[in-house]
Amino acid sequence: MPRNTLTRNQIVRTAVELLDEEGMEGLNMRSLGKRLDSAATAVYWHVKNKDDLVLLAGDLVWHEIELPEPDAADWRCAAVSLAVDLNAMFERHPWLVQAFGSHLFYGRGKARYDDHCIALYEQAGFAPADADQVAAAVFTYVLGNALGTAAMGSLNRRLRRDGHDPQEFIGATMTKAAEVAQEFPRLRARLTQPAATDYAAAPAQTLERGLRALLAGLQAQLLTPGRCTNGRE
Numbered sequence: 001m002p003r004n005t006l007t008r009n010q011i012v013r014t015a016v017e018l019l020d021e022e023g024m025e026g027l028n029m030r031s032l033g034k035r036l037d038s039a040a041t042a043v044y045w046h047v048k049n050k051d052d053l054v055l056l057a058g059d060l061v062w063h064e065i066e067l068p069e070p071d072a073a074d075w076r077c078a079a080v081s082l083a084v085d086l087n088a089m090f091e092r093h094p095w096l097v098q099a100f101g102s103h104l105f106y107g108r109g110k111a112r113y114d115d116h117c118i119a120l121y122e123q124a125g126f127a128p129a130d131a132d133q134v135a136a137a138v139f140t141y142v143l144g145n146a147l148g149t150a151a152m153g154s155l156n157r158r159l160r161r162d163g164h165d166p167q168e169f170i171g172a173t174m175t176k177a178a179e180v181a182q183e184f185p186r187l188r189a190r191l192t193q194p195a196a197t198d199y200a201a202a203p204a205q206t207l208e209r210g211l212r213a214l215l216a217g218l219q220a221q222l223l224t225p226g227r228c229t230n231g232r233e
Contacts, residue, residue: 006036006038006043006045006046007046008047008056010036011032011043011047011053012056013060015053015054016060016061017035018031018035019054019095020092020093020095023154024054024095024098024099024102025154025157026157027053028050029043029050054103055105055107056107058099058103058105058107059106059109059110061089061092061096061109063109064089065085065086065089065113066082067112067113067116068081068120070120070122075120075123078120079121079211079215080212080215082116082120083138083211086139087142087145087207090143090150091146091149094146094149094150095150097143097147098150098154114135117139118131121134121135124219125222126222137214138214138215141210141211141214142211145206145207155170156170178191
């Protein structure tokens with residue numbers, strides 16, 4: 001495809017597709033150019049470099065998040081909905097979780113999300129500085145929750161590149177982990193229960209339960225006149 005028929009939007013959307021399939025380690029201008037049926041050099045007419053492309057791709061996917069209307073009467077439900085949708089976006093694009101370790105993301109998509117979060121918490125009654133901290137706490141919690149999915153995807157790709165069967169390799173590792181767990185009473189009890197799940201699996205509804213607990217604690221802080229900071233009121 002000649003460079004004058006390419007658009008930045010087309011390049012960025014194709015980069016998202018490539019990142020979804022191959023992760024950060026699979027993104028390069030040659031692979032992207034092949035998907036676009038264009039020379040890799042043509043891409044540079046629209047983006048500066050790979051880092052610039054990752055930032056553009058990252059900001060694009062932030063637009064996928066639904067933004068519930070702020071509601072002071074039920075702000076916690078709105079906050080849970082917003083956080084769950086953020087987590088779903090991370091699960092669709094696990095490379096974005098990886099990229100947080102090497103990129104500082106900004107842009108209209110992320111700004112739209114950040115502004116809405118602050119509005120939601122301010123509507124709930126938090127002062128602006130406190131709303132910033134609440135938004136950061138919830139975001140960090142969701143990012144941490146999404147890390148497992150991103151890490152597993154990266155591990156699967158690495159195992160395939162090294163010639164391993166990911167399912168077989170991970171299954172064998174989990175069997176060894178279960179053997180180690182037998183030495184510890186609470187882990188052993190859970191592994192021997194009739195409805196025992198995979199050793200590394202998180203219980204159902206872990207994200208939502210943790211979010212509700214976090215938000216309940218933040219609401220209690222909002223309603224409490226005195227707050228403890230570094231061990232002092």
